[in-house]
Each structure stands twice: as C-alpha cells, then as structure tokens.
Amino acid sequence: RFDLQQVPLLRLSLIDVGQAGQQLLVSHHHAILDGWSVRVVMDAVARCWDDPDAVLPPPPSFRRYVRQIRQRNPQRDAYWETQARRMSRTPLPLGLPLRQASERKQVLPFTLDEATTRRLSDFARREQLTVSTLVQGAWARLLQACAGGETVLFGMTISGRHAALAGMDQMAGLLINTVPTVIDLPADRSVRDWLRDVQQQQRQNERHGDVALTDIKSAAGLNSSDALFDTLLVFENYPGAGEQEAQAVDVE
Secondary structure, eight states, rough: OOTTTTTSSSEEEEEOOOGOEEEEEEEEEETTOHHHHHHHHHHHHHHHHHTOOOOOOOOOOOHHHHHHHHSSOOOHHHHHHHHHOOOOOOSSSSSOOOOGGGOOOOOOOOOHHHHHHHHHHHHHHHHHOOOHHHHHHHHHHHHHHHHHHEEEEEEEEEOOOSSOOOOOOOSOOOOOOOEEEEEEEOSOOOOOHHHHHHHHHHHHHHTOOOSHHHHHHHHHOTTTSSOOOSSSOOOOEEEEEEHHHHHHHHOO
C-alpha cells in the first residue's frame, strides 16, 4: 500500500527465495504509471540488464506533455460540446441491492476459448477493424438489450497517446484517460458498416481525448459530482505486453 503523501510512489523489493535465487518485485502506484508506461520502463531495465554500459536516449518530457494538454484547444472543446448534446445516461437495468462495504467489489471472470478468439481476430483483420472495436460493439449491443433505445452511453478508457509530440510511444507516466462513448445503434445499418462507424468514433475520441471528464460533464449540463455513465469499458492492449512478461520470467 502506498501513501500518496510520501514519495516515491515506486518500490523495489528483493526477495530471497533460497536455492532458487532472488526475485526483484517492482510495485508502483497507478497514479504514476499506466500499463503502456510499465512496458516502457521495464524495456529500459531489460536493456540495462543485458548491457550495463548501454546509453539510453533521453525520455520524452512528461512535463511538456502536461503543459500541452492544459492549453486551450478550440477544436477539442467543440468536439466534446457536440458529443455532449448526444449524451443521455444509459442506466443499468437493475438496481444494486444493499451490501456491506466488503461485498461491493466482486469479480466475475470470463474467458473466450482459443477458437472463438481466433475467429474474432480473423474477422477484425479481414474487415480492417480492431478487436477493441468488436468489444465496444458487443458492449453497446448488450446495453441496448438491457436498457432499450437506439443510442447507448458508457465510459471508455483510452491510451492518451495521440498528442502531437515526438516519442509519445516511449513516454512514461499516467497518460490514460476516461471519456464518454456515445454509440448509435440504427436498425437499418449492416453490422460491418456499423462497426466501422464505431471504430471511426473511437478514433475521434482518442484524437480529442486530452480532456477532463469534469469539462465534458459541464458541457452536458451536469455537476462535477453527477454520474455521466453507469458502466466503464477498459480494453488493455499495449505494445510489447507479451514480450514484457517473457522478459520477467527469463531474466537470470
């Protein structure tokens, strides 16, 4: 557990596991690194491990990134003002029963089998879609089945790496953001064309994603404490995730 009042919010623990050697445990608070950034940091660690004399290039400036996204952006503001006019909260169909504090966090794991995963990946590749788009489409259809209507609204976590700064893919920090996603579900639209619409909107959300959720709420006529959406979708798919896990196992 980390205390936000005390730095650093990163901890290295060397654990002696007997004859098996030692294990280095790296833990950090999510406020300083997102999943993509962990891969960036661990890749640098692996390079230095393999070559102690390696000279790494200077990392992109996170401070400069923060300064840029704090600047007023008329195009971004206009985009979210337009989106705000389409926003109508999509409630969950059933109210949650009263629970003890310890019972409110529950996990329901669900895993697709390999054959289904392969079919989805093949379909996405063939139609020039991302798997994330398919997941968003499936979630939108589920919300529509539960709540009805032709438009649904849910939160979507984005990478936050679309700023016009050099080296964004190598920047370390907390860049992710959560923005509302409004999806229309017209009955006369083919699945393929509709999914392309979903993907195009997600690209626009990413492009204009350096925005505070409180500002979007304000544009939608809500107070900062009001809920804008009842569900949040997080699709984790960052470069090098598999290689990073392999490195953690293979270092000797």
